[in-house]
Amino acid sequence: MHKERTVYIIGHKNPDTDSICSAIAYAELKNRLKEGNFAAKRAGEINNETKFVLEYFDVADPGFLGHVGTQVRDITIKSTPSISRELSLKKAWNTMRDLGDATMPVVQDGKLEGIISVKDIATANMDVYETHILAMSHTKYTNILDTIDGKMIIGAEDDIVTKGKILIGAANPDLLESYIEEGDIVITGNRFESQLCCIEMKAGCIVVCMGAPISKTIQKLAIENNCKIISTPHDTYMTARLMSQSTPVGYFMRKEGLIAFHKDDFISDIKTVLSKIRHRDFPVLDQDGNYCGMLSRRSLLDMEKKKIILVDHNEKTQAVDGIDEAEIIEIIDHHRLGSLETTMPVYFRNQPVGCTATIIYGMYRENGVEITPKVAGLLCSAILSDTLMFRSPTCTEKDREAAEAVAKIAGIDIQEYAEKMFRAGSSLGDKAPQEIFYQDFKKFSGSGLTFGVGQISSLDQEELSQLRTKIALYMESIKGSCDVLFFLLTNILTESSELVFVGDKAKDIVDAAFCGTAEENWIYLPGMVSRKKQFVPKILNGIQQVL
Known part of the structure; x- marks a missing residue:
């Protein structure tokens, strides 16, 4: 189910009491009108006066939002599952095929270790001619068994290949003796002499193809000489072809110079990287550095900007950082018209009153929404602050009427409360x-x-x-x-x-x-x-x- 995006209601930088209180009160109104999901935010630090107001009416700090540009977290992050570095190339390939993904993250304890792609697997299959590849990559026998559909007849499945090469024991025993070395993995058929030769030459493992029976004598000698025996239903050709696919992805994965993004990264900051690096998908990390999904280049085409409602300002220089990258959908203000431009038509309400909160009060009344005591206290505080308790020349009769109405709802005496609020805000001795x-x-x-x-x-x-x-x-x-x-x-x-x-x-x-x-x-x-x-x-x- 698609999660409804939050619309942020935010005032100007260096916010005053009107900027904070109007944002909170307007978010409350919009949510009660069920017009979407709205949250009040602040673009700067709260001053002493506003702190007093919020504490007095037991209202939570709206939370800081310093930049409203589109972030990675705002884009659809694919929940591509991670794989372990021990997983075989074959299993990784099958997982990619089933999921339709060309890139898989390799993760250990939540942390990104590397990336394996279809190209990496193709390169491993086509360009690697090293017969010692299983030993070089420290492949587990469990990987080999899984890849060739094998069964361990003699030996421990959890052991790791640490030396030897892969070879096919198709020659006669006399010739085999000349190129089998200690620790080698020999693929052979139902040939007693060849199997015996492998054991005598201290091979590390014998892979018997076509599900051929293995004599008790060979099994006994294998145990005595610490030689593993695996049985596979595949023929010699298929077994040899599959064997290298049992190597762990950790050996072939890319782990140097990885390009990963954090959920908090801004798209404007990573566009240069995206334009230069032509990967289809990029891993995304959370604030703790844990892997949390993949960012698809295609998802950028459907990128949604943050939706913003501005209160108590309409000047670009006063707006929160990144405003050019956001979608402004409303502006509620009482100042002169400024320099802010929008890409789309917006609901713009600008009235010649002394305080934005007076406009918000009017919108509550227009919509028939009852004002709670807490919201009333915020609205009254904002009006008293912006009009300097009706002393400012910006103060209008509408401001006075609104303040008196919400003061009754909040249960406060305007004169007494205003003096407390102003004294709290004018305590400057301890400030730089x-x-x-x-x-x-x-x-x-x-x-x-x-x-x-x-x-x-x-x-x-x-x-x-x-x-x-x-x-x-x-x-x-x-x-x-x-x-x-x-x-x-x-x-x-x-x-x-x-x-x-x-x-x-x-x-x-x-x-x-x-x-x-x-x-x-x-x-x-x-x-x-x-x-x-x-x-x-x-x-x-x-x-x-x-x-």
Whole structure:
């Protein structure tokens, strides 16, 4: 039965509370509508505020998904059974014929040891003229018995051939004496003299063909001289032809320079190998290096991309890695239209509200789906976070109405809960500048220039002021990552921000955007709390003036 593929719902990199909570709430809605199998994921580390929210409402971390490109695990992996290195060439050939496979993996204790192909077996049969091949390959007598349909009359079946060559004892005894050596395997018929000669010359094994009877005398002498006797129903020609097919595949398998893929490998990374190596099948290993199946070149033709729903963003620079290799089927957002392109039409819902969670709340109501207390708590948290408890200019009446409605369902007091949430998120003392900078960071582009904007919100102005210098130093160390970098240190209580900036044209852009004279690397911006509605539009305008 075909397993239904999971659709991943994921927010932007460096996710905030809205990005995480909206993904979880929307996955819950889609699953309850029975539209498929949906799972919320995150594209970055969860910040302190979001951790508080998830713990407060006892909701599990959605799990990290750092790349959405198609992986080997997303393609049909053939469950080709493995074989042992001790298996005979004949049995391996029969297995391949029955399964219709041209390649078989050789596995020991779950680990891939080598590969045997039809070509390898053909080469062994056609190109090997070495009469000592059974000794060289340490063939077990059980393999010989199985291959020639033989029965061990004298000797131990589990023994291994370690010396001697294969020869046919068709000559008279006088001539046989001249070329039988100790340990040889001699194929003969119902000839007492020839059998006796083999024993006297210390042959390792006598193979008696056509099921001919073996005298008690020969059997007794064989035991005394440690010579094995095998009886086979085949004639001399067929026995000699089959004998070399009893060699173990481990002797002929390819074990150097094996091309194997892991389930987590991305198709984009292995395409070069696939184009250069013309094998039909490649072994696949799991994360522990254990063999788990074969990847057929043909299966790449039917490759399905990962299906993705984006929430809280529609900018390619903010999207999870590998987004170009995935199939975007929906976008739910409340930001400006960005640079993201899709190959197929998608369901795109973009509303001018302060939070994606407000849109998700509306979709629950439109579909008549009851909101559980946990989901209500997540939605309320997201709205309070994105609107700075209704202080942000992005906040609309719809946001306020949605937050008040879900707060009742979740059983929380907005004022009291918001203060707890913001204080949990603004605890910055134990964090490194790098962690703070990327906690809520997004990239944008305009007029051919790429700029990054980070933001941190706090209720403690002293904490923000102390942080400004550390952030400025860190930004200097990474200023090559974008043309210009900005960071907003936002005071929720005073509804203002201190803006730190670095980059060749950063000061000119800031001066043009805010009609003022900034300090060397920072400026105080009263009334500035929203990156989306206030800051980015002004910066885009400043860039146009400067460039």
